[in-house]
Amino acid sequence: MPLVEVHNVVKEYANGEETIRPLDGVSLTVDQGDYVSLMGASGSGKSTLLNLIAGIDQATSGEIVVADTDITKLSRGKLADWRARHIGYVFQTHNLIPVLTAYENVELPLLLLPMSSAERRKRVGIAMEAVDLTSRASHYPRQMSGGQEQRVGIARAIVANPTVVVADEPTGSLDDETTEQILTLLSRINTELGMTLLMVTHDADAGSRARRKIRLERGRLLENGKPVSLVKGQTAQLHTA
Amino acid sequence: MHKFIPYVFKSLWRHRARTLLTVSGTAVALLVFCFIGGVQQGMLALTAGEDAGRTLIVFQENRFCPQSSRLPQDYESTIAKLPGVQAVAPIKVFTNNCRASLDAVVFQGIEPEKMKAWRDVNLESGNWNSFASQDDAALIGVDLAARRNLSVGDKFTIGDVSVLVQGVFRSTSAAENSLIYTHLDFLQRARGANDVGTVTQLEVHLTDSADPDAIAKQIDQEFRNGPVGTTTRTKGMFQADTLADLAELIGFVHWLGYACVGLVLSLVATTTVMSVQDRIKEHAVLQTLGLRPLLVLGLVLTESLLLSTLGGILGVAGSVLLLSSAGMSIAAEGVTIAFEPSLTLAIQGVLVAVVVGILAGLAPGWHASRTEIVSALRHA
């Protein structure tokens, strides 16, 4: 059973008279432990798809099932709870909270989960260690470099041990050397921590790090040049479940 | 929720100039609000209260200023004979200023024994016997003593009246703490005017079963044919009538109190709206991490609540300090209103601040919680 199932998802934006349809019946499955890169032209709908899977945007139609939950059916509040448990989001610009230290930023997602402060401390410690920023724990975002900020952002995304880590152009605003650092870090998160990773990028080199490379073209997904669709059996299973 | 309180504090601290301005603005507005409340309470204390309804004041008919009310002192014995009357105290009132004034000094000349019997005062310093035995001795209220920096042994002159302070007293009725008591005959002889045999007013104390209104009518009836006509009212009524102009003013000022509340509301709301607008993206990030929309609303509410409550507490504390330290009062026509702080007023002030804080945060908080995450994330 795949971890993520996107089934026939349509996303439309009404723009006055005309409708834009960046996602036109998209289907995709992602297995536990996969590392998937999502590429495509600017404006093709990559971020839109990622945001739908992350549960911060609503599809016009279709189903998105993550770890057995159809998230298109959840209320705003329930969806927020679900995100806290299942999604780690790495933004293009780190989006750290400026008034909080690196440590406090990483701790934020844990505050939403039932957890003792000792457990929180332990987990934040592990996440900070993973991004090699233990020595910067008490620094504020403005006291760190862009690459360090992004690493804090990654630590914040993985600290709660989410079902899926999504990243929207995580190296989009970094220089080459830092980009390399971040991509290596993301690969390690996938290989060493076994986390499922879905990364949007427009950089072919970055995309090639992933195990599966998917392209979004004219509202449809292509993998290895062929259209992606659900295996028939799985579709049936989905509807009877 | 409580786990996010440090974040709220840090956000407020990040914009400390804005926070400070809002808190101090709120504090000033609530100080004024409580001050106005204190004045109103002082007014209420004069016209309500047990004493106000059970004691009659006989004044000369159609006269308003104590200087112009002149009643024959021997009315005392006539009134004392009426059934229901327990005692009568003739009182001479002298004030340096008959108009409404913040610095009016009011003398009451009264026979020492009568004062001892009918005034609920406690000597804080000085000595009763030296007051009773010395002709130009005076007992002064604590508020006046504080305001004019007077103590036992001091001699002072106001108008043409010179007295020697023989005691400083505290009364259960705050308005009296701004009074000066002297001997009746001393005040009658003072200022060269030959006022011996006339008094300003007669204070009539009734037995428990007596009907104040009936006796008041009876007294006025008695003197209708002269030599001097009287108007007799309960002490509360007398004070309310005397202070009618002021009461109207205070009633009007009372609207200023509400205006202060409105001011705080708009001030705190403006700050909260600004703070929410500054953080459209930040709130979207928090929601992406999994904060429920309601929690975001809660955080914004906490922020506005903290601003206004902190300002409220400071303002209330300031007003209590001001009202209690300065012993302020306003006098008109020989009647004094004391502005007194009270616990009820303080609680009221803080409560107003809390309610205003919640109201001010509701709309911006609601807005923050309903923002579309994806479009807010695109926000610069």
Ligand SMILES: Nc1ncnc2c1ncn2[C@@H]1O[C@H](COP(=O)(O)OP(=O)(O)OP(=O)(O)O)[C@@H](O)[C@H]1O
């Ligand atoms: N709120 C919106 N209203 C109308 N159209 C929108 C809105 N959000 C996105 N779109 C449109 O949807 C399409 C897909 O946008 P999306 O951001 O997913 O593209 P993308 O592939 O991530 O592009 P980029 O590589 O530039 O980030 C674009 O054509 C965009 O203009």
Ligand SMILES: [Mg+2]
């Ligand atoms: Mg994008």
